[in-house]
Amino acid sequence: DSGVTQTPKHLITATGQRVTLRCSPRSGDLSVYWYQQSLDQGLQFLIQYYNGEERAKGNILERFSAQQFPDLHSELNLSSLELGDSALYFCASSATGGNEKLFFGSGTQLSVL
């Protein structure tokens, strides 16, 4: 168990809908990351937060947004969902947000029908 908690584990929704994925980092970790894993794209970095502030941005669509709250948990909001958004979404955390290893949660499997 990595100590990173993601909910829900599975989510099934329809095109055009909006969903929220939730992540609690490991105790003491200040930085949270979101990754998308799909069959045709592999593991893609979406965004990083450190202590509530956005620190780095990757291939995150404008339809997607994230935030990190004062208690350090994070949410990833996906809106106007398309079939191609179906993927595994992973949250990871690290202690300081610098050059260090990430600890990953078990992921949320999103299926858009």
Place this chain on the structure above:
Amino acid sequence: GESVGLHLPTLSVQEGDNSIINCAYSNSASDYFIWYKQESGKGPQFIIDIRSNMDKRQGQRVTVLLNKTVKHLSLQIAATQPGDSAVYFCAENYGGATNKLIFGTGTLLAVQP
């Protein structure tokens, strides 16, 4: 219809043999590298990391080698066990002050009993 997915390189080894998984990274400025193991249905799990000021690092049954001249990383697993069967990813850190880990496409390690 036909499904499209990443074609993962596969390494098939006999139980007890040593395994070597290779990775070519893309950015000569990357200064931190990590190997992750991902079992089916789980999030990536940290195995070992190495910084660019080193060319070799050993862990328990695993060794990572870094060749910066040719931008190559390898993971050696000694006495491979059935529990080592998984997809292995290398990741590089482009970012310096951020921790934007970029993952490779992965290698499937299949251990034959």
